Amino acid sequence: MSGSDSGVDTDAADTDAADTDAVSKPATDGGFGRDRPPRSDGRLDSERRQGTPYTESQVIMSTVKIVTPFAFTYGLFVTFHGGGSPGGGFQGGAIVAAVVFMIAFAFGIEATRQWLANTVVVALAVGGALVFAGIGLVPVALGGAFLQYELLPIPDPVKYGMEGVEILGIGTIVAGVLMGLFFVLAKGFSDAGGFADADAFDDEVGDGTDGDGEPTDAESLDGESNPGGPAAADGGEP
Amino acid sequence: MTGALASAGPLGAPVVAQVTAIEASLFVFVVLTALFTALARDVLAAVIIFGAYSLGMAALYTFYRAPDVAMTEAAISAGVTTVLLLLTLAKTTRLDHEAAFESVNLPAAGAAGLLFAGLMLTMGDIPAVGSADAPIWSNPDVTQWYIAETYAETHVENTVMAVLAAFRGFDTFGEAVVVFAAGIAALIVLHREVFA
Amino acid sequence: MSLVDASLAAGYTLGDFLLVAAAGFAVLAVGMLYRAVVGPTMQDRVLAVNVLGTNTVVILAILGAALGEPTFLDIALVYALLNFLMAIAISKFTVERGGVL
Numbered sequence: 001m002s003g004s005d006s007g008v009d010t011d012a013a014d015t016d017a018a019d020t021d022a023v024s025k026p027a028t029d030g031g032f033g034r035d036r037p038p039r040s041d042g043r044l045d046s047e048r049r050q051g052t053p054y055t056e057s058q059v060i061m062s063t064v065k066i067v068t069p070f071a072f073t074y075g076l077f078v079t080f081h082g083g084g085s086p087g088g089g090f091q092g093g094a095i096v097a098a099v100v101f102m103i104a105f106a107f108g109i110e111a112t113r114q115w116l117a118n119t120v121v122v123a124l125a126v127g128g129a130l131v132f133a134g135i136g137l138v139p140v141a142l143g144g145a146f147l148q149y150e151l152l153p154i155p156d157p158v159k160y161g162m163e164g165v166e167i168l169g170i171g172t173i174v175a176g177v178l179m180g181l182f183f184v185l186a187k188g189f190s191d192a193g194g195f196a197d198a199d200a201f202d203d204e205v206g207d208g209t210d211g212d213g214e215p216t217d218a219e220s221l222d223g224e225s226n227p228g229g230p231a232a233a234d235g236g237e238p
Numbered sequence: 239m240t241g242a243l244a245s246a247g248p249l250g251a252p253v254v255a256q257v258t259a260i261e262a263s264l265f266v267f268v269v270l271t272a273l274f275t276a277l278a279r280d281v282l283a284a285v286i287i288f289g290a291y292s293l294g295m296a297a298l299y300t301f302y303r304a305p306d307v308a309m310t311e312a313a314i315s316a317g318v319t320t321v322l323l324l325l326t327l328a329k330t331t332r333l334d335h336e337a338a339f340e341s342v343n344l345p346a347a348g349a350a351g352l353l354f355a356g357l358m359l360t361m362g363d364i365p366a367v368g369s370a371d372a373p374i375w376s377n378p379d380v381t382q383w384y385i386a387e388t389y390a391e392t393h394v395e396n397t398v399m400a401v402l403a404a405f406r407g408f409d410t411f412g413e414a415v416v417v418f419a420a421g422i423a424a425l426i427v428l429h430r431e432v433f434a
Numbered sequence: 435m436s437l438v439d440a441s442l443a444a445g446y447t448l449g450d451f452l453l454v455a456a457a458g459f460a461v462l463a464v465g466m467l468y469r470a471v472v473g474p475t476m477q478d479r480v481l482a483v484n485v486l487g488t489n490t491v492v493i494l495a496i497l498g499a500a501l502g503e504p505t506f507l508d509i510a511l512v513y514a515l516l517n518f519l520m521a522i523a524i525s526k527f528t529v530e531r532g533g534v535l
Contacts, residue, residue: 312509316512
């Protein structure tokens, strides 16, 4: 085992040494070394990712097809049955979100992103928060306190008010926010700028910090990323 | 050895005498996984060992009769935290390194050791696990009242859920809003406008 | 409940023996941790954490039987369903370090 490991290490070192000029070397590495993770490639750039085919595993896809109905049902059970067994909205929402993660890992995150639209995720999170606030505010409108379940106009108001808060409030908030975190983390940082004004704002900050020097792009970037350094040096010298 | 939990001694009894075998082994497991999570040089290995840590913590919570906490630990750690950490790792660069373990930063280790010693000094005043004399348990106005009156007041059997959704409902509303705000904060930090 | 409280030998009940068995599984978990920490490849670690998850399911089920708390099986079910997610997440991540996610 150690012998093969050292062999891989020297291989990786060779790739590192020849990385500046050789273009064909990473290609062969990606072709043959797929059963073993690349040792020293660092971040896979987007071209490389486009070049590698998406490895769909029959085992994972078939197993996920079998497991997800049960896991989803169990997540709903934990959510709806929180009054009589361990669990509740938070745990059940997390399990339901985990089912979506499972599907995304088996069938690809991009495909899942198209299947589960942004509208659904946002509607779950926002709707949950609104329902929780609404259930809390109905007794206020009827002259009581916030979340005073006795005043709700439903049969057995305390029990079903609590269940409504757990199921429609907490459960949907947690499920929606966790799915959203998953998708947005899988997409990563948007350096092109999701905000229209982000670049303009950055430029303003960059111009303000080094107005006295010769502003190149690299310097302004340094000044942004570490604003304390140059300012402290300037303050300390005189 | 295993019957020690049922016959929990009075306040001030030595703590070691009441640690059962399963508690001790789970505790060793949890401490070892926590140490190796901190010491692992490869971040992916640290994430995997952290998953093992959560498994031990869930079993420990279960043994202490806190099934709601154990289920939260199970759902969040096994289902969510590992996946989100892996997704974040996929965006990072892996540095090549030979060592399997991080070299220990001695001042930081000394500070952590001092903190640990300071916390251990307070252990003598903490009531034993499962002790009936523990203030959090024997308080007739809070804990005992919840246990006695939950079903009559709310018609649900799970006291934890009743405390969360009814007796402390306003706090839970704040927590739910915090979760909601976390999603918005992730969007802002990552410069995105939509989740999907 | 009554079966767990039944005295088997020398005054020890069945619940005591189940607790000892759960402690044995917890000791085994420490042994499996060795592979998760030392494992030369990531595949070793994935397998180790998968076995640890199954081991935890067993511990939780035994605890539920020994302590007479059937609700512990709910937590065991959560682990049985979600441990699979952890395994496939890490194993697909090890292919080109997340390049195929």
